[in-house]
Amino acid sequence: MSDLLKSYRFREEREADWKALEAILRRAETGGVRALSDDQMMALPGLYRQAVSSLSVARSISLDQNVVAYLEGLCMRGYFFVYGPRTTLAQKAADFFRHDWPAAVRSAGLSTLLAFLCLFGAGALSFSLCMTDMDWFWTFQTGMFDMRTPNASTDYLRSTLYSEEVYAEDMLAAFAAQLFSHNSRIALFAFALGFAFGLPTALLLMYNGAMLGAFVALFTDRGLGYEVTGWLMIHGVTELFAIILAGAAGFMIGGAVAFPGRLSRMASAREAGGRAAQVALGCVVMLFLAALLEGFGRQLINVDAVRYTIAGGTLVIWLAYFYRPGRPGPGGAS
Amino acid sequence: MSRAPTDTAPPACEEARRARQRRKAWQARIDRLTRELVTPEGAALHLRIGTFGERAGAFLIDFIIQWTIGIIIILAIAWGTARLGLSGWAIGGALIGVFVFFLRNFYFVWFEMGRRAATPGKRIVGLRVTARDGGELKAEAVLARNFMREIEVGLPLSFLFMAGDELNAWIGLFGFLWSGVFMFFPLLNRDRLRVGDLVAGTWVIHAPKTKLLKDITSARPPGGAAEGSFAFSPAQVEAYGIHELHVLEDVLRRSTPTVKGEVAARIRQKIGWQAQPGEKDLDFLEAYYGALRARLEQRMLFGERKEDKFDR
Numbered sequence: 230m231s232d233l234l235k236s237y238r239f240r241e242e243r244e245a246d247w248k249a250l251e252a253i254l255r256r257a258e259t260g261g262v263r264a265l266s267d268d269q270m271m272a273l274p275g276l277y278r279q280a281v282s283s284l285s286v287a288r289s290i291s292l293d294q295n296v297v298a299y300l301e302g303l304c305m306r307g308y309f310f311v312y313g314p315r316t317t318l319a320q321k322a323a324d325f326f327r328h329d330w331p332a333a334v335r336s337a338g339l340s341t342l343l344a345f346l347c348l349f350g351a352g353a354l355s356f357s358l359c360m361t362d363m364d365w366f367w368t369f370q371t372g373m374f375d376m377r378t379p380n381a382s383t384d385y386l387r388s389t390l391y392s393e394e395v396y397a398e399d400m401l402a403a404f405a406a407q408l409f410s411h412n413s414r415i416a417l418f419a420f421a422l423g424f425a426f427g428l429p430t431a432l433l434l435m436y437n438g439a440m441l442g443a444f445v446a447l448f449t450d451r452g453l454g455y456e457v458t459g460w461l462m463i464h465g466v467t468e469l470f471a472i473i474l475a476g477a478a479g480f481m482i483g484g485a486v487a488f489p490g491r492l493s494r495m496a497s498a499r500e501a502g503g504r505a506a507q508v509a510l511g512c513v514v515m516l517f518l519a520a521l522l523e524g525f526g527r528q529l530i531n532v533d534a535v536r537y538t539i540a541g542g543t544l545v546i547w548l549a550y551f552y553r554p555g556r557p558g559p560g561g562a563s
Numbered sequence: 564m565s566r567a568p569t570d571t572a573p574p575a576c577e578e579a580r581r582a583r584q585r586r587k588a589w590q591a592r593i594d595r596l597t598r599e600l601v602t603p604e605g606a607a608l609h610l611r612i613g614t615f616g617e618r619a620g621a622f623l624i625d626f627i628i629q630w631t632i633g634i635i636i637i638l639a640i641a642w643g644t645a646r647l648g649l650s651g652w653a654i655g656g657a658l659i660g661v662f663v664f665f666l667r668n669f670y671f672v673w674f675e676m677g678r679r680a681a682t683p684g685k686r687i688v689g690l691r692v693t694a695r696d697g698g699e700l701k702a703e704a705v706l707a708r709n710f711m712r713e714i715e716v717g718l719p720l721s722f723l724f725m726a727g728d729e730l731n732a733w734i735g736l737f738g739f740l741w742s743g744v745f746m747f748f749p750l751l752n753r754d755r756l757r758v759g760d761l762v763a764g765t766w767v768i769h770a771p772k773t774k775l776l777k778d779i780t781s782a783r784p785p786g787g788a789a790e791g792s793f794a795f796s797p798a799q800v801e802a803y804g805i806h807e808l809h810v811l812e813d814v815l816r817r818s819t820p821t822v823k824g825e826v827a828a829r830i831r832q833k834i835g836w837q838a839q840p841g842e843k844d845l846d847f848l849e850a851y852y853g854a855l856r857a858r859l860e861q862r863m864l865f866g867e868r869k870e871d872k873f874d875r
Binding site for chain 2: 251281285289291294298301302310318401402413414420421495498499507513
């Protein structure tokens with residue numbers, strides 16, 4: 230009976246090669262390219278091509294569902310491996326920090342400016358409103374458990390800016406609290422909300438800017454403006470920069486969806502999406518660093534001048550890292 | 564090619580025709596989810612887009628895995644710091660903070676950047692992430708599709724759990740309805756794209772691992788002892804089509820002996836086969852499968868696909 234079946238003979242002749250390809254793929258999927266021996270590397274392309282042609286033949290001559298489904302899966306795995314990425318995760322990370330991240334940030338110039346204006350424009354507005362009448366403070370600051378309100382004494386406000394005794398545990402706790410404080414979440418929100426044409430991103434930025442402005446105004450009103458700026462900016466340069474960039478990433482996507490130009494809306498979103506995601510990943514990294522600065526730097530350093538120096542230093546470093554001209558990437562100058 | 568329905572069709576036949584229509588509708592649904600990827604070798608791979616149910620299931624599994632890992636690690640850190648005699652939560656809290664930070668932001672990214680391009684949940688369900696243009700799945704695409712999850716899951720949930728007075732409850736409800744659009748976005752397009760997929764240029768395909776099973780016809784070697792006892796007439800092997808052959812394949816590979824017995828009885832009745840004394844159901848089914856497949860494959864070589872028993 231079976232000798233009449235062409236499909237059976239066809240399978241019998243090629244089965245060993247299919248199994249060999251499957252073994253190589255299984256090995257490569259668990260251990261990577263380096264887990265393969267030289268012989269296996271040599272055999273792989275030939276076996277893959279053979280499996281692909283087997284699939285075409287099997288579709289036209291065999292009615293064994295299992296064989297066709299098996300070959301379909303095998304060829305797909307082979308395809309993804311043969312034409313898949315060659316770089317390791319470490320290589321990807323190195324590329325990201327060396328050129329992809331700064332290049333992505335540089336390509337978002339206009340969006341960054343817009344995000345900056347949203348955050349600091351709202352900040353300046355709420356600051357000036359609060360300076361004329363401190364009642365405005367209650368409009369912008371809604372934190373229910375914060376003692377730092379217009380009702381607090383100046384001495385209390387001053388005491389919140391400096392730590393007299395420093396314990397390692399306090400620093401760790403502050404660091405952990407910072408990580409938990411959803412800053413990275415706000416950054417990713419700002420990125421993701423960009424999809425709704427960027428409007429919610431703008432609102433999020435303005436809301437945070439207004440809260441910040443009211444906060445600074447409160448301290449400035451008591452003659453603590455210089456001190457509070459140092460207290461904020463030692464980590465705030467990094468943190469606010471990160472939030473601005475996250476907003477910029479959101480605006481990139483929003484802009485691409487709202488104004489696709491000559492591309493289709495889908496293609497435009499996809500084109501901007503990759504770069505915006507790199508900017509957003511960068512924000513998460515920056516917020517992690519900001520948490521370190523806030524947890525340790527701010528508690529250890531209680532001298533305003535040093536705080537300002539660190540703030541200025543981080544700003545210079547970030548600006549130089551992102552915008553220093555003449556740094557070509559691997560795919561040509563960006 | 565199919566036979567026109569007659570007015571005098573008996574009820575059983577009517578039932579079969581309805582089953583056939585359902586099957587066709589199902590097949591059409593699968594076809595709508597199938598995309599062709601032409602490899603550089605010129606062969607076409609058939610990719611089936613993962614359904615919303617599969618995607619949701621995979622996400623649920625991942626969610627459970629993610630937080631099981633999280634809880635285990637938190638308990639381990641708590642136990643470890645207690646053993647070392649460290650009072651308070653400062654050090655443990657900081658460690659947990661770092662850990663949860665990475666778990667929340669990079670669980671999906673880490674696995675999808677891996678060689679299988681799938682999280683454990685996706686692997687269990689048999690899904691993988693690929694670039695829509697069939698090219699390499701880039702790291703930034705994986706980042707984009709996962710960071711977008713904030714508005715697909717995070718946003719609706721934060722609206723849902725919005726605390727406060729009646730006004731806030733209304734805002735929460737409207738916010739939830741608005742952001743629910745993002746959550747159910749995959750149902751609103753042909754390619755079952757999430758917002759994240761749309762922005763990243765990816766889609767999620769069904770890529771299960773299929774094991775190569777033994778060919779059923781190989782159980783009856785040519786010229787074997789039982790070979791001669793099953794000689795089917797041409798009319799008997801014309802009784803069924805490709806669909807019935809595939810059903811029979813599934814029955815032989817997966818079903819219990821009782822079901823096989825019932826199927827064997829149905830086939831014997833349909834083709835008018837007189838069971839010989841001592842004939843086993845399994846032998847009969849395997850022999851008939853071999854004969855039917857040989858006939859149908861032969862017809863296929865001549866360019867005729869007999870899709871099912873209604874086909875001529």
